[in-house]
Amino acid sequence: MPKFLGVEWVDIFSSIERKKTYFGVVYHFFLTYPLGLIVMILPFFLLFTFQWHILAIYACWYLYDRNSPKRGGYASEWVRRWRVNDWFAQYFPIKLHKTAELSPDHNYLVGCHPHGIIAMAAWANFATNGTGIYEKFPSIRWNLCTLAWMFKVAIRRELLLLTGLIDCSRESIEYVLDKSGEKGRAVVLVIGGAEEALDAHPGYHVLTLASRKGFVREALLTGAHLVPVYSFGENDVFEQVDNPVGSKLRNFQDWSKLKGGITYPIFHGRGFLQKAFGYLPFRKPIDTVIGAPITVEKVENPTKEQIDELHSIYCQKLTELFEEHKGRFGVEKDVKLVLK
Ligand SMILES: *[C@@H]1O[C@H](CO)[C@@H](O)[C@H](O)[C@H]1NC(C)=O
Numbered sequence: 564m565p566k567f568l569g570v571e572w573v574d575i576f577s578s579i580e581r582k583k584t585y586f587g588v589v590y591h592f593f594l595t596y597p598l599g600l601i602v603m604i605l606p607f608f609l610l611f612t613f614q615w616h617i618l619a620i621y622a623c624w625y626l627y628d629r630n631s632p633k634r635g636g637y638a639s640e641w642v643r644r645w646r647v648n649d650w651f652a653q654y655f656p657i658k659l660h661k662t663a664e665l666s667p668d669h670n671y672l673v674g675c676h677p678h679g680i681i682a683m684a685a686w687a688n689f690a691t692n693g694t695g696i697y698e699k700f701p702s703i704r705w706n707l708c709t710l711a712w713m714f715k716v717a718i719r720r721e722l723l724l725l726t727g728l729i730d731c732s733r734e735s736i737e738y739v740l741d742k743s744g745e746k747g748r749a750v751v752l753v754i755g756g757a758e759e760a761l762d763a764h765p766g767y768h769v770l771t772l773a774s775r776k777g778f779v780r781e782a783l784l785t786g787a788h789l790v791p792v793y794s795f796g797e798n799d800v801f802e803q804v805d806n807p808v809g810s811k812l813r814n815f816q817d818w819s820k821l822k823g824g825i826t827y828p829i830f831h832g833r834g835f836l837q838k839a840f841g842y843l844p845f846r847k848p849i850d851t852v853i854g855a856p857i858t859v860e861k862v863e864n865p866t867k868e869q870i871d872e873l874h875s876i877y878c879q880k881l882t883e884l885f886e887e888h889k890g891r892f893g894v895e896k897d898v899k900l901v902l903k
Contacts (some may be wrong), residue, residue: 571837594719602896606618634737635729635743637705637726639726639727643726644723652693657849661700667746670787671749672740672781674778675678675751676770676791679810681760684851703747703748703749708750708751711732737781737782750787755775762798764802766799768899769901771903779806782808783859784862792852792854792882793847793850801830801845854881864895875885882900
């Protein structure tokens with residue numbers, strides 16, 4: 564790595580393979596942040612350049628298509644197989660480790676942990692073929708869930724839908740796992756959500772799970788088998804400003820979560836040209852282990868006891884998965900998984 568002024572810089576003489584992976588992560592960055600801004604400005608640009616008919620056509624499509632995120636979306640194998648997705652996964656690299664078969668005779672509700680700052684592993688593994696999901700589970704169709712407002716942003720919404728993303732509401736999950744009448748479908752939820760992002764510090768294994776039981780209820784209602792997934796390294800690809808529970812920063816973050824539903828982890832990664840500061844993730848490996856499915860019987864009206872029981876089985880299986888594989892992926896023996 565070339566060093567200058569005490570900072571590590573991007574090596575412009577690196578191999579073309581390495582440059583491609585860099586391009587993969589820049590593409591993901593573009594999709595995550597600037598694209599949203601661009602499409603907000605675009606309508607004004609079109610208006611002032613008198614291209615309003617393009618706007619009108621898009622508005623018709625937008626109205627026509629508004630329910631797709633709740634109706635299973637429209638995943639395109641072609642988009643999911645874009646080479647840029649492979650480069651993104653190879654950057655870290657992210658790898659998917661399979662421990663059990665998933666039979667195409669059932670549906671699955673997959674819990675992805677931890678959320679990290681922006682759930683890199685969930686995207687690479689389940690929204691793209693970047694880690695080879697088509698080869699590892701050829702008969703399963705995957706849908707990654709995200710927040711409903713993501714589908715309000717023009718153009719980016721279509722890109723997300725083509726990548727197989729759907730709305731994370733109950734209606735949407737029940738549609739795919741039950742009402743569609745299909746089998747071999749898997750809905751992937753990053754259960755800890757934004758709250759868990761506040762605990763995304765390198766070396767931390769802290770999950771927001773003890774109080775999150777909605778997904779268990781959905782599994783019971785739809786009879787979808789539960790699959791625990793843990794990504795070692797997800798919390799290592801960004802640095803976050805210390806925010807222990809009880810600190811001023813954490814109190815503010817909890818307050819804004821309560822008021823606006825949004826949490827703001829104060830984080831940074833590397834930059835485009837230097838490795839000291841920026842919002843691209845660090846090049847550190849992420850290993851995603853997908854556990855064995857937990858059998859679930861469909862229940863019309865699940866009781867609190869049934870939900871609690873299945874929830875504790877899920878937590879136990881996830882903890883076992885963590886314990887079984889942590890040694891392989893650089894977690895010290897005495898580090899335990901914390902469920903809050
Ligand atoms: C999916 O990815 C794997 C591993 O990267 C690759 O071998 C395979 O050809 C890809 N499958 C499709 C259908 O593109």
